[in-house]
Amino acid sequence: MSEGEGKQLLHLVFGGELKSLNSMDFRDLNDLDIVGIFPNYASAHQAWKAKAQMTVDNAHMRYFIVHMHRMLDPDSDTTTGS
Template sequence: MSDPKSKQLLHLVMGGRVKDPRTLEFQDPHSVHVVGVYPSYDEAVDAWRSQAQRTVDDAEMKYVIVHLHKLLDPEALGK
């Protein structure tokens, strides 16, 4: 059973080919690869690292972690 005091913090891992490696503007937003949604940052980092290492030789491929919990509950950020 999970700890009732621990709060679920969802994270999305996604990536794809970007127009410029210094930005996050995807060449084709319809082809963004959604790796998955993870219940903890540690799990998201593991998934991100796996995908990023797989594409390390392609400078135009970029994977990111999106903190969904911050988007779902923006009022919690000030607490």
């Protein structure tokens, strides 16, 4: 990390078609759309929003943001970022 950069708060953006609107089960795990891993919440949110807007006509399609940094270092204080 270079001087002036904050701590990396990695976020994964992915999505897929759900089996039903009342569940979080994906229709086909082999067909998940892995959008990417982003260095902060703001860039992850921007990617999530773009993908969600592209699939707005499919009610079963959902995209998610996973806070990877919380899984990699669960004891860290993440109150300064999302």
